[in-house]
Amino acid sequence: MGSIIFGPLLSRRFGKSLGIDLSPHKKQCNFDCLYCELKPAKTVDKYDDVISVADIIAALQDALVQHKDIDVITVTANGEPTLYPYLNELIDEINKIKDDKTTLILSNGSTINDPKIREALAKFDMVKLSLDCATDKCLKKLDRAHKGINASDIMQGMLDFKAIYHKPLIIEVLFVKSINDNLEHIEALNKFLITLCPTRVDIGTIDRPPAYKVEPLSSKELLDVASHFDASLPVYIIHRKGSEIRAETYSSEEILATLANRPLSEDDVNILFDEKSKDRLKILLENKKVKIFKIYGVTFYILA
Numbered sequence: 001m002g003s004i005i006f007g008p009l010l011s012r013r014f015g016k017s018l019g020i021d022l023s024p025h026k027k028q029c030n031f032d033c034l035y036c037e038l039k040p041a042k043t044v045d046k047y048d049d050v051i052s053v054a055d056i057i058a059a060l061q062d063a064l065v066q067h068k069d070i071d072v073i074t075v076t077a078n079g080e081p082t083l084y085p086y087l088n089e090l091i092d093e094i095n096k097i098k099d100d101k102t103t104l105i106l107s108n109g110s111t112i113n114d115p116k117i118r119e120a121l122a123k124f125d126m127v128k129l130s131l132d133c134a135t136d137k138c139l140k141k142l143d144r145a146h147k148g149i150n151a152s153d154i155m156q157g158m159l160d161f162k163a164i165y166h167k168p169l170i171i172e173v174l175f176v177k178s179i180n181d182n183l184e185h186i187e188a189l190n191k192f193l194i195t196l197c198p199t200r201v202d203i204g205t206i207d208r209p210p211a212y213k214v215e216p217l218s219s220k221e222l223l224d225v226a227s228h229f230d231a232s233l234p235v236y237i238i239h240r241k242g243s244e245i246r247a248e249t250y251s252s253e254e255i256l257a258t259l260a261n262r263p264l265s266e267d268d269v270n271i272l273f274d275e276k277s278k279d280r281l282k283i284l285l286e287n288k289k290v291k292i293f294k295i296y297g298v299t300f301y302i303l304a
């Protein structure tokens with residue numbers, strides 16, 4: 001495993017980002033997800049390998065001198081970053097030196113029912129929490145959560161966090177074939193997300209070799225999943241590399257009907273629409289039947 005700072009990485013979802021790995025020496029996580037890109041590991045509820053805030057800040061200061069053009073400082077880990085015991089102190093120190101950069105944390109969401117974690121996360125400019133499971137059964141099977149973690153606490157914690165956090169909150173759902181992609185479960189997630197009302201919902205599937213033998217959804221299946229979410233939720237599909245979907249022709253009416261069903265991201269349009277359909281979309285934009293809105297780096301098309 002590597003060093004404290006990694007990148008810069010260019011991400012469509014978050015911009016040009018410099019990463020901070022709070023667990024650079026080994027995996028320390030309270031989940032052991034079937035789809036994890038890291039090797040399987042016993043779950044933990046606290047870090048035993050802890051790097052100091054001073055070491056992290058020194059490494060970040062050096063990296064910021066070298067990479068002046070980054071947009072985002074992303075706090076993450078080989079594991080779960082909110083298990084880092086000095087997170088609150090760390091974000092205070094990062095905020096002192098971040099200048100015009102946006103701070104972001106990528107968490108699995110498991111600790112959000114802890115008020116101390118909510119207090120630390122509220123100091124970030126942007127928060128991404130995962131929510132693969134709306135039920136304990138799924139949480140146990142897919143995320144293989146550490147004992148004591150349950151889905152209802154996570155979802156209540158997210159609601160409590162949303163009540164105090166008025167900056168971008170992104171929820172990410174990773175779908176795994178035959179585990180959390182059934183209609184009943186998608187509906188449970190959808191119902192909760194309508195109540196939570198996050199800034200954006202990012203959905204994806206396995207795109208790298210997983211820790212355990214599990215299968216991704218096809219691009220078509222992922223599109224089908226997206227269509228079950230409420231049209232009010234800006235769902236961004238993290239399209240798989242080498243998507244098997246062929247661009248098709250949409251009439252203006254079909255474009256409007258599709259947008260009535262759900263907002264389409266620029267990536268969706270590039271994958272789903274052929275050139276003629278893209279021209280029709282442009283005309284619909286000019287005629288103010290369709291409008292654009294941007295959510296932190298992602299452009300969406302919606303009905304005007």
Ligand code: SF4
Binds near residue numbers: 031032078079
């Ligand atoms: S939460 Fe992230 S690091 Fe932890 S097991 Fe799941 S995918 Fe791996």
